[in-house]
Every structure is written in structure tokens, then in C-alpha cells.
Amino acid sequence: MKRLLALAFISVLMATNTACGNLGGLGGPSVKIGLVTDVGGLNDKGFNSLANQGRLDAAKDFGVETSVTESKKQEDYVPNLTNYAQQNYDLVVGVGFLMTNSIWKVAKQFPNIKFALIDGAPANDKGDTENLPNVANLFFKEQEPGYVVGVIAAMMAKDKVGKATHNTVCSMGGIPIPSVDRWIAGYQDAVKTISPTTTILHGYSNDFVDQAKGKEVGLNHISKGCDILFQVAGGSGLGYIAAAKEKGVYAIGVDADQSDVAPGTVITSALKRVNKAVYDTVKAVKDKAYKAGDNFFSATNDGIGIGKVDAVVPANIKTAADQALTDIKSGKIKPKTEIQVKG
Template sequence: MRKSSALALITTTIFTGGLLAACGTSPAASSPGSSSAKAKSYKVGLVTDTGGLNDHGFNHLAYLGLMQAKNQLGVTTSVVQSETESDYVPFLTNYAKQGYNLVIAVGFLMAQAVQQVSKEFPHTKFMIIDDEVPGPNVTSSLFETQQCGYLVGELAGLVQKDHALPHINSYNTLGVVGGESIPPVNTYIAGFYAGVHAVDPSAKILLKYTNDFNNPNNGQTYAQSEIAQHADIIFQVAGGSGLGVITAAKQAHVYAIGVDANQNYLAPNTVITSAEKGIQVATFDTIKDGLQGTLKPGVQYYSLSNNGVGMAPPISAIPASIVQQVLQSEKAIRSGKIVPPTTIP
């Protein structure tokens, strides 16, 4: 994990040849060596939110996108992990002062810091994930997670209604454990509610917030509370805190739904599917555009239509008929026939 000093950076550098085609440069304009040198001199710094790199989801995916850019494009990369929200401004500022070409802020909670620092360093490019920050040097990546939330909600509702897995009880109750009550969390949850109630209007959904993203013990405690109230499928939308939700579900022999990444590997018989967010793709594509000089300010939207969000493959124990019904709903969302809501009822 990160050292406490604001200047403690984990830095990685790679030199690679043959970047010509990736950068779209003609052989006459640049040699492989000069192209590689250009990539190496392009510096990208990534600042995590307080969830840290070990959240097995949100921050980790951004880091994977950063490492993909390092390995495939040859750019110079660095990452620093925030322990508190007060780290955001100094960490972003430190990268800008060091002449980094692109500084990436991972998370909605960093919006105010990005707005401040991007104005102070107008010649530095910034990317923020999960919020919109205006500015001529800021690119914002937003994800329509109500869509994948709807899909995993429908799957959970059908499994619950049909008692399609062992240990599904007769109380018709599902749970959600969110991190903080902020838009990127609540859009997932709004879609989940809609998906569940589309197939089972009588289903009861319990909702609690841990009010943090980096405390698995909190997540486990809140999940245990919902399990005690007969919830047997729990959707975690709480970052690192949500890892405790999966632990609680595993221990109680009930089920969990992962978030951001496919989290089935954490508990293969417990995590029945995950609502996925394409943070790795967005991070890599933004770095690539920055290197090529084609990065534009404004909002980039990611949805089912451009594979920016999705549902991870459900576990094989779920009947194929349920999976097929959910896949039909995915097609309906893509076509606009189903429009999942963005607010929790």
C-alpha cells in the first residue's frame, strides 16, 4: 500500500519499439525509435480514491488500464494511492508540477479537486472517472451503470422468484450494500431495483450504506444485518468495503453480486454475477488518445451500446432459461425499448 508521504509514488517506465502503427504515424514522418521515445516521454499519473488499488474493482480497473498503456504503448506511468480525501489536491498538483502530460483522477469524490487543479495547470490534461468536470483540459468519463444494474437485478429477481439456486429462502428479500450515497453508486442501485421489480413487483429490497469505500469490516457488518432480515442475494456497490459483503454472503451460504469488475473469482460459489463497468477500457483509450494528440475535452459516455458496461457471465448453476430472459432484456435496453431509471424509488 501507499507510503504516507504525498510524494511517495509508485513509478513504472517502459521503453518499447514499433509504436508507429499504434500512434497512426507514417514511416516517412517518424522512425520506430523516435516514436518509442515520444511514448516514453509521455507521462501519465493516476491518483486513486480512498478505496485503493486493492479494491478488486474500481481503482484496480483504472490501474489495469494504466498498465495496459504502459505495456502496449510504452508510456511512462506512475500511481499514488489516496488514504483520505485531503490527499486529492496535493497528489493531483504534484503530478502537474512534475510535468505529467495526463493526470487521471479515479472517482466522483475527486471532482472538486480536479476542478481546482485543472484551472491552476491549464497546460496539463486531466481525466476524471465517474463525474463531469467542465474545462478545456478535462476529459470526463461517465458510465450508464443503471443498465448493467438492471440486468443483474433482473437476474437476481428471477433466481429469487423461481428459487433457482440452493439456499434461496421463501422470504422474497434481496439486499443492497452501497458505499456512499452518490450518483455513481445510486445509478447502479436504481437499475437494480428496476430489474428486480420488472420480474417480481412484490420483492422486498433492503438498502444500507457503509459511508465508506475502504472498510471491508463495515461491509461485512451491514451485509450480516441484511442476511439476518432474510436477504439471500446481496448486491455490493461499496468498493473495497463491498469485499466484506462477499465474505458475509459466503459465510452465511447465501449469494452476492459483484460490482465494477467480474468478482466471481473472489468466491466462485457465492458471487453469481457482477455488474461490470469498463474503467480499464476508458482509461487505456484516454491515454492512447492523449499520446496521439487526439484527446478532446468534454464527456465520454460508456453504455451497453459501446460495451462500456455489462453483466458478467452468471454462474453455471443458474438455469439457462433465466440467463436467456436477461439477455433478451439486454437487447431491449440496447434498442431503447427498456430505459432503466437513474434514481432509486
């Protein structure tokens, strides 16, 4: 027994040494990128998984060394960011507005390490935003893709295209916070502008995981006449789409292109290209073009967009959506950021 223990102990010691040796690294000055997810984890089919996609794409295209850490608790953010910083990673990317204070704390301690934060800016201990010279804040104008898919929804409802016969469009958010509501605000703005007579309903699943809850909100909306359903609710949103599929009405995807989730049901998706933001930031670090402070991803730089448009959407509506995107780019249309019809 004792011998077994000793053996185990020695092998662990050896392993520790090997691992440390690896970390020392002998190769050339390769660029190292670390990604820290928020508590949603890599399977969130939302900003964490897209950020990871950007990391993997960058690894492939630039040959950079990358690593990812999933945070299990909010308590984990600081040590997870610190772990990469201590190992002299060239860029440490945090995902999500919940990390604003954590990234401020860590970035201040490691002024020579570059950081990037998806959906937020560093916030000091008072809670006030305090930009740092080594943190890039990657913001998205979610109201823009929301507006563009809203154009499609509004025109489908107004023209009573296909199964959209009740002149009613709906949306569901995960929780009522600005980064969710901005999508919906753009969506509602487009509907109010283009088709003022269309009824708008909005609700929340109060959750990002529970599909069954999302489906019930969807069924409830459909029973009130909704035939176009837009969701910003991660896993719960999949339930909302399932309701549309079951009842034979239309849904709109979010974050990534969700046309594959239910072809024929999902008529288009509002895209937030978090993958592009991560990819571009890695590229900038590699090219020594990294820019701290606010970096906006919007229609102007293809940071947002819309996904595949289903064949059920008539050509004139598709053209109108493309035009809306162009007008947003040129500044002719400025989608609202505040929700008008509340849940």
C-alpha cells in the same frame, strides 16, 4: 560524526541531481501518463485499482511511460495533480468525484496538459460544473449493469432457483451517495419490473473498508429472508459476500468480476470498466483523438457489462440478462437512476 553528515549530505545532493537528470529525459517524445488515486488507494478493489489496471494495460500495449500517485488526504489532490502537470505529462488522470474542484483548479492552470476525471466533471469554486477544453469527464451509467444483474436476481427469486427460495432480494451500499445509489437503483428497477411480488431490502455499511460491518448487514438481511445479495461497498462488500457464503445463499459482485471471491456464491458481477475508460483515454491521447467534456461509458460502448455468470443460473435467465443488455444498448430499456426502496 561531522564527516558522516557531510557524506550523507553530498550523496543526497548527488542523488537529487541524478533524479533531476532523469526527469529531463533525453529519449524521443514518449507519451507520459500520470494517475492520481483518491484516498481509497490502489488496494481498494474498486475504481482506483481498476483505473490502475487500465494504466498498466496501456503501458504494456502502447509503450507509454506511466506513473501513479496515491492520495492520502483530500488536501493532496491539487499538489499531486500539479506534480504531473509541472513535469509536462501528456495525460493526467484523476480518480473519483472528490476531485471535481481540484481538477478544475489544476487544469485551468495548465491549459496545455490534458486531464481526465473518473466519475466527475470539473467544478468551479462555486461548486458548479464548468467543463474545460482540457478535461475529459469519464462517466459511467452504473444503473445499467445494476439493472442487468437485477434481471438475474429477479428471475432467480421469482422462479425460486436453487437456494433462492424466499422471493426476497437485497442490496447494500457503502454510503448513500448518487454514484453508489445508481447501481442499486438499476437493480431495484429490474426487480420491480420483472417480479413485482419480490420483496426488496436495502441497507448501508456506512463504510468502504470495514468487512465485519458489511457481514453483519448481510447476516441481518439473510435473517429476513434475503437469498440474493448485491453489494456496492468496496471492502465492506467483501463482508457482505462472506455472509452469503457462510449462509449458503447467493451474492452479486460489483466493479470488477468478483466470481473468484466466492465461486458458487457469487452468481455474477455488475461491471464498471474503469480500466477500459482509462485505457481508451490513453489511446485517444496517443491517437490525437482525445475528447474533452462528457464521455459516457455505458452498454453502448462496452463501458459496463456483467461478469462471469455461475452455472447455477439457468440458461433462460442468462438469455434474459443478455437481452436486457441489448435492450439497454438500443435504448428500449432505460434503467432508473433513483433508488425506490431506501435503506
